[in-house]
Amino acid sequence: MQLGTLFVASHVLASGSVRETARSLSLAASTVSTAVRNLETELALKLTERSSGELTTLLASNDVREKLAPIVQSAEELANWIGTGEPSRLPIKIATMERFLEVADQGSINRAARRLKLGQPQLSLQIATLEKALGHRLFERQANGSALTEQGSRVYAIFQSITQEWNDLKASADERYQRTARALRIGSIIPTGSESWVARCLGALVADWNARRSKNALSLVLMTADDLREALKSGRIDVAILDSVFGLERFQHRELLKTDMVLIAPPQSRERTVAELVEAHAICTPSSRTGLGHATMALSHERTANRRHRNQDITAADSLPVIVDLVANHGYISFLGRVSAMPIANRVRIVDLQETIPMSYHVAFNHRKASADASAMIIAAVAKIVAEPVAEESAFA
Numbered sequence: 001m002q003l004g005t006l007f008v009a010s011h012v013l014a015s016g017s018v019r020e021t022a023r024s025l026s027l028a029a030s031t032v033s034t035a036v037r038n039l040e041t042e043l044a045l046k047l048t049e050r051s052s053g054e055l056t057t058l059l060a061s062n063d064v065r066e067k068l069a070p071i072v073q074s075a076e077e078l079a080n081w082i083g084t085g086e087p088s089r090l091p092i093k094i095a096t097m098e099r100f101l102e103v104a105d106q107g108s109i110n111r112a113a114r115r116l117k118l119g120q121p122q123l124s125l126q127i128a129t130l131e132k133a134l135g136h137r138l139f140e141r142q143a144n145g146s147a148l149t150e151q152g153s154r155v156y157a158i159f160q161s162i163t164q165e166w167n168d169l170k171a172s173a174d175e176r177y178q179r180t181a182r183a184l185r186i187g188s189i190i191p192t193g194s195e196s197w198v199a200r201c202l203g204a205l206v207a208d209w210n211a212r213r214s215k216n217a218l219s220l221v222l223m224t225a226d227d228l229r230e231a232l233k234s235g236r237i238d239v240a241i242l243d244s245v246f247g248l249e250r251f252q253h254r255e256l257l258k259t260d261m262v263l264i265a266p267p268q269s270r271e272r273t274v275a276e277l278v279e280a281h282a283i284c285t286p287s288s289r290t291g292l293g294h295a296t297m298a299l300s301h302e303r304t305a306n307r308r309h310r311n312q313d314i315t316a317a318d319s320l321p322v323i324v325d326l327v328a329n330h331g332y333i334s335f336l337g338r339v340s341a342m343p344i345a346n347r348v349r350i351v352d353l354q355e356t357i358p359m360s361y362h363v364a365f366n367h368r369k370a371s372a373d374a375s376a377m378i379i380a381a382v383a384k385i386v387a388e389p390v391a392e393e394s395a396f397a
Contacts, residue, residue, distance in 0.1 A: 001042050003097075003162065004090040006068060007075045008035040011088070013047060013065040016057050025088045039064075042170065067169045074162045081154070082134050094166055096130055097159040100138070103127060104156050108145035184216045184370045187228045187237035189361075192320045192336075195343040197257075197385050198241065204381035205374065216370045224319075226287060232364060238371040241378065243337070245362045253364035254375060256382045259339040261357040264327050264348040274353055281333040284314040284326045324348065337361070339386065 011021045012032060022029040040047050047061040075087035084090075103112040109127065113120040131138050138152035148156060186205070191198035202220060209218055223231060228240040229247055245253045263274050271277045314332075317323050320340070326332040328347045337359045341350050363378050365371035 001038065001094050001166075002090065003071075003075050003078075003092045003094070004088050005035045005038055006071055006166070007087045007090070008032055009039040010065060010068040010072050012036050012055075013057055013061045013068070016055060018055055025086075027088060043172075064169070067165065070165045071162050074158050074165075078134075078155075078158050081158075082136070092130065092133060094163060096126055097163050099123060099126060100130060101156065101159055101163065103139070103146060104148055104152070106145075107147065111145070183219045184239070184368070184374055185219045185221065185237040186239045186241075186374060187221050187223055187231055188241040189225050189228065189243060190222045190320050192324050192340050192344050197339055197343070197382065200385050201241070201378060201381045204384070205377055208377055208381070209374065214370070214373075218374075224287070232366070235366070238368055239363060239365040239374050239378070241361065241363050243359065243361050245364050248364045251364045251366060252372070252375075253362050254379060256361045256363055256379060257339060257386055258358065258360045259337040261335050261353060261359055262338045262341050263333060263335055263351040263353060264324075264341050264344075265333045265351055266327060266331050267347070267349050269331075269333075269349055274351060277333050277351065281331060282313055284317045284323050284332045284334050286317065286320075286323070 008021065008025060008027065008031070011025065012018055012035070015021055015024075018029055018032045018036070021027070022032045025032070036048055043064065045060055045064070046058060047064060048055055048057050050056070072087070075090060079085055079087040079090060099112070099116060099118075102116055103109050103123070106112040106115065109124055110120050113123045116123065127139065134151075134155065136151035136155070137149055138155055139146040140149055186202070188198055188202060191202075193199065206218055206220070221231075221237065225242045225244060228237070228242045231237045232240045232248065232251060240248075241256070245251075263277060265271070265277050265281065269277065269281070271280050314326070317326070320336075323332075323334050323336075324344055324347065327334050328344075338350075339361075341348070363375045365375045
């Protein structure tokens with residue numbers, strides 16, 4: 001990481017604009033953008049994002065900008081001292097500064113080279129290149145080593161300040177990276193509510209996991225079943241609780257529970273049969289890409305010829321809480337697994353289908369041992385929650 005890069009990136013975080021920074025510092029916009037990306041990579045932290053073509057600084061950028069302020073001040077001091085007045089163009093790397101400091105502390109290029117595990121000629125060349133870039137002789141070569149010149153002592157103070165501030169900032173990033181690397185990312189279908197088996201399962205998982213004082217922190221995310229499959233494939237999550245393992249053949253997976261499909265209707269509805277309910281109400285269902293949505297296709301409203309609400313149907317509402325609200329408060333009907341419908345029986349009317357359509361939920365996971373451990377705990381949690389056959393109301397009393 002170069003000192004000029006840190007100066008440029010800090011300017012972007014302060015102004016919130018790549019173009020403004022480029023104009024102010026007389027740099028190409030691509031150079032400025034690269035400086036920001038390099039800083040984000042070094043810190044393992046997203047500091048900016050683009051929205052509608054505009055750069056937006058994220059909350060984390062405020063803290064980074066404050067911690068970069070002493071480095072920026074030192075860069076300005078150094079640029080003014082060597083007479084360039086352009087800290088954005090300082091090509092000096094943090095690593096070079098640290099090697100200069102080591103030579104000064106050891107009083108010898110040979111001793112410093114041994115400690116740094118570098119060749120003596122290589123380190124001598126780097127010091128000579130640094131002296132040329134700064135335009136000052138930094139060391140007096142003596143018979144028993146190297147001593148700082150007056151200019152070298154001034155550079156020593158500046159470099160010591162810069163490296164200390166940078167290492168403090170980098171240490172926070174390294175710690176954050178280690179936490180992220182250790183974290184176990186659990187993805188789940190969105191529960192119908194806090195009383196649902198999914199929410200209760202995840203709650204039990206977190207409580208048991210933390211009680212065991214696992215070295216892996218848990219990170220929970222809720223997604224649609226389709227998004228869960230893609231996230232597992234791309235490695236963004238380690239474990240997925242979902243209603244279908246279609247397309248996940250290369251992952252390990254276990255069945256969590258079996259249930260059957262039911263229709264949920266508004267509490268005030270009076271129609272007796274599924275056919276009458278389908279004919280009289282608008283329908284909301286998950287996307288056909290999900291296991292639940294695919295099973296619902298067997299009950300397609302196309303089988304009922306005279307539907308009054310066909311043009312009001314929503315066939316891709318992949319949020320179960322939204323589906324429940326549409327049914328409970330807006331006169332829609334939908335289809336759910338019985339295990340998901342039972343906990344909301346006080347909000348909707350549950351109607352059995354004339355034909356049994358089986359459904360099952362699964363946990364799929366990658367090769368990490370922690371993933372297998374978490375999956376085993378999820379299976380155990382579900383077994384406790386659904387101790388009786390899922391079709392029995394007593395299981396949710």
